[in-house]
Amino acid sequence: NETDIKDVIVEVEQELSDEQIALLLESFPIKLRIEIWLSFSDETQQNVFIEMKPESRELLLNACDDELCFPLLTKLDAVDLLELSESLNDRFIDYAVSKMTAKQRSLYKKSCDYALDEVGHWQNFTEVQIPQQLKLSAVKKVCSKNLPTFTDVIYIVDDNAVLIGEIALNAIFKAESEEEYKSFINTDIEYISSNDDIAIASDKLIDSDTSALPVIDENRCLTGRLDLPTAYRYREQIAETQLIQAAGLVEEEDLFGNVWQSSKNRAVWLGINLVTAFLASWFIGLFEATIQQVVALAVLMPVVASMGGISGSQTITLIIRGLALGQINDANKKNIIAKELKVGAINGVLWAIVIGAITFVWFDNPLLSLTIFISILGNILIASLSGVWVPWMLSKFNIDPALSGSVVLTTVTDIFGFIVFLGLGSLLLL
Amino acid sequence: NETDIKDVIVEVEQELSDEQIALLLESFPIKLRIEIWLSFSDETQQNVFIEMKPESRELLLNACDDELCFPLLTKLDAVDLLELSESLNDRFIDYAVSKMTAKQRSLYKKSCDYALDEVGHWQNFTEVQIPQQLKLSAVKKVCSKNLPTFTDVIYIVDDNAVLIGEIALNAIFKAESEEEYKSFINTDIEYISSNDDIAIASDKLIDSDTSALPVIDENRCLTGRLDLPTAYRYREQIAETQLIQAAGLVEEEDLFGNVWQSSKNRAVWLGINLVTAFLASWFIGLFEATIQQVVALAVLMPVVASMGGISGSQTITLIIRGLALGQINDANKKNIIAKELKVGAINGVLWAIVIGAITFVWFDNPLLSLTIFISILGNILIASLSGVWVPWMLSKFNIDPALSGSVVLTTVTDIFGFIVFLGLGSLLLL
DSSP states (O other), rough: HHHHHHHHHHHHHHHHHHHHHHHHHTSSSHHHHHHHHHHHHHHHHHHHHHHHHHHHHHHHHHHHHHHHHHGTTTOOOHHHHHGGGSSOOOHHHHHHTTOHHHHHHHHHHHTSSTTTTTTHHOOBBBOOOOEETOOOOHHEEESSSOOTTTTTTEEOOOTTBBBBEEEEEHHHHHOOOOOHHHHHHHHHOOETTTSSBBBHHHHHHHHHHHHHEEEEEESSBEEEEEEEEHHHHHHHHHHHHHHHTTTTOOOOOOOOOOOOHHHHHHHHHHHHHHHHHHHHHHHHTHHHHHHOOHHHHHHHHHHHHHHHHHHHHHHHHHHHHHHTTTTTOOHHHHHHHHHHHHHHHHHHHHHHHHHHHHHHHHHOOOOHHHHHHHHHHHHHHHHHHHHHHHHHHHHTTTHHHHHHHHOOOOOHHHHHHHHHHHHHHHHHHH | OOOHHHHHHHHHHHSOOOHHHHHTTTTOHHHHHHHHHHHHHHHHHHHHHHHHHHHHHHHHHHHHHHHHGGGTTTTTOOOHHHHHHTTTTHHHHHHHHSSSOOHHHHHHHHHHSOOOTTTHHHHHOOOOEEEOOOHHHOOOOHHOOOOTTTTTTEEEEOOOBEEEEEEEEEHHOOOOOOOHHHHOOOOOOOOTTTBBHHHHHHHHHHHHHHSSSEEOTTTBBEEEEEEEHHHHHHHHHHHHHHHHHHOOOTTTTOOTHHHHHHHHHHHHHHHHHHHHHHHHHHHHHHHHHHHHHHHHHHHHHHHHHHHHHHHHHHHHHHHHHHHHHOOOHHHHHHHHHHHHHHHHHHHHHHHHHHHHHHHHHHHOOHHHHHHHHHHHHHHHHHHHHHHHHHHHHHHHTOOOOOHHHHHHHHHHHHHHHHHHHHHHHHHHHH
C-alpha cells in the first residue's frame, strides 16, 4: 500500500493547513513521524517545519541527516528565523542566514540585537510605509499593489524614516488633491518603541482595537510594526508556558520527547515536592506517641490536609488572576483578606460540622469529633489567609506565584493542619 | 478633598481605556466602587459598563437604584447587549431592546435565535458588503466612507444577499474599468456558517491569517462577519474559564463578590473533595492495627501520596493538552503510555532510592526502607499510567478532563499509594 500512503499524504497536503499538519505529525512516535515527514513535498516540509513546537523541531533535526535538514532552512525570512533561532543549532542558523536575501539578512541581524522580551524581536518588517514627499498619484500607485494582510492604514515617514503619521487606506483613494491627501494624514497616532516590553506592547495593541501598531526606534524612525496575531500569539504562549511550568514540566515538551530528557525535566519538581513532603512527615513524626495511642488520628489526617489544600487553592487561583490583572494592591489587600476570611469562616464552619458528625458516627468519640472540628475550621481559615498572603509575598519577591504558589501553599496548609490536628489530639485525647 | 477626587476621576477618564477603568474599578470593595463609579461621566459609565466582568456588572446593578441603572442601557447595540444578556435581569434587557434602533433590534432578535456556542451569536454586523450590480464609481464612493476597523476586504452579494465573493480594498481603487473591477473579485473564498461551532470557527479564522471571515446562513446569505479579536477573545475566555473552574470556582468571580454566593460556589467542590478524602481515610482505616504497631508508616504516608500526586499531575497536564489539540488517538495511545511509563520508571527508581535511603537514615529499619522503596516506585508508575488513562476515559465520556481530571487522578494515586504502602508494611513489618 505504498501508493495508498502517497494518496493520503497528497490529500493531507491539500486539505490541512501547515499548522494542522504540524500538530498531526507531533501525534506520531518519532520513528514513524520521520517516515511520514519524508513523504511530504519539499514545500510542505519547509512550511510545516516553521509551525512545529521547538522541541519537535529539534527532535526532527537530530533524527535526520544534515543533507535532509539544510533544504528546510533555505527559504526562511528574518521573522521565521527569529522564531526558530532559540531551538536551532548554530550551524543551522548560519546556513539559514547565508541563504537569505541581503535585506532579510540585515533585518535579521538588527532584530538579534533585541532581547527576547523586547518589541524589536517580535516586529514584522512588511512594507507599509511611504515617504512624506511622495506625490498623491505615486502613493496611489504604491497602495494599489498587493498589500500585506492586516493592512488598513499606511504609515508616513520623512526623509530620515522618522514616523510622521498614518493614513487610512481608503482615505488615500478618496483624496482628490494633494491638499486633501495631506489633510487626511493623522499625525496623532499610537505607536510602540522597539525597546518596549513585548508583554506590555501586546496588551496596548490589543486594547487599541486596531490590526497593528507602528514600531519606532530611539530616533523615532519607523522600524516595522507589531500585528494583532503576533500580540495574541505571544499572550497565548505565555499562558500555556505558565500552565506547563506550573506542573513542573519544561515548556513545549513533545508527547514523544526523549525519555531521558523528559525524566530529567520532571525530576527537579519531584525533588522540590519531596522536600516539602518530608517536612510534613517530620512534623507528624513529632506526634508518634499520640498516633500510637489514637490511630484514628492517622486515619483522618488526609481529610484535614485535603480540605485545607482545596480551600487554599480556590483562594490562590482568584488572587493570582487578580495580581496578574493588577487589581490587587496595598490599599485593597486588607479588604480582600477580610472577604476571603468570611468565605473561609462560612465554609469552615459548614464542613467542620459535617466532618465532625461523620467522625462521631465512625469512631463514636466526641473528643475526636471536637478535635477534627477545630482543625478543619482552623485549617480552612489559615488556607484562606495564606491563599492571599502567599502569592502576594511571592510576587513582592518577583517570583511568579502561578508557578510556585500552590507548592508553598499546600506546604503551609499541610503542616498547619497536621500540627493543629495532632497537637490538639495529644491534648484532648491522651 | 472633593475637588481632588474629581481631578483624579477626570484624569483617569482621559488616560485609561474603558477596559482598564473596568479592571481598576473591580479592585475596589463594593461600597467604595459604587461611589467612584457615580463620579464618572455618563458616557464613561456607559462604556465601562460593557467592559466589566458579568458578576461585577450584576453587583453594580444590584447596588444602584433603577434610575441610575437604566441610563447605562440606552446606548447598547445588538453585539453589546448579546454580550451582556446572560448576566442581565429581564427587565433590563427589555429596556435596552426598547431603546435600540429598529435595525439593531432586529439584529439582536435574530442573534438570540442562535445558541451561545454558534457563530451566529458572536458575529459582527458591521457594513462591509456591496451589491453585485453596483457600478464601480458607486462602489468607490461607498468604500471611501469611514470603514469599520479590521476591514481590508469588502464582500460582494447578489440581489438575495447571497455571498458571491470578496475584493481587496485597494483592488477596488486600483480598478479602472467595470471589467477590471469584476476580474478582481475573488469568488473562491473561505467563509463560516452561522450555525458552525464558535470554537471551530475561531480556530479556522485564526488559521486563515486574515482579519475576519464572512458568516453566511443556511441560504448562503451574508449575515455578518467574525473578526479576529472576537475569535481570540473567545479562545482566551475558554482558557480562563477552564483555569477558574478547575479550582472549583465559578467563572468570573469578582474579588469582592457576595460572600454568601462565593461560599456557596466553592462549597460544592469542597464537598466533592471531602468524599474522595474520606475514601482515602477509609482505606487507611483498614490498616489501623498495622499503624498502631509501626507508627513510622503513618509518618511517611504524606511522602508516598505526594510523590504519586505530583508525577500524575505532570503526565496529566501533557495529556490534557494533547487531547485538546487532538494529538492523542486510539492509534498512538499505547506509544504514549509506553513513553510515560519509561519516564515514570526512571523517576520512580531514582526517587525510590533517595526516599528509601532517607527513611533508612531516619528510622534505621531496612524493611521499612524496602516497603517505601516499592511503594514509591509502584505509585509513580501507577500515576504515569493513570495520568494518560484518566483524562482519556473522561474525554470518552465527554467530561472535560481539565476540570475533573486531577481530582480523579489524586484519588487514584492516594488510594493506591496507601494500600500498597500500608499493605506491604503489614506483610513485611509485623
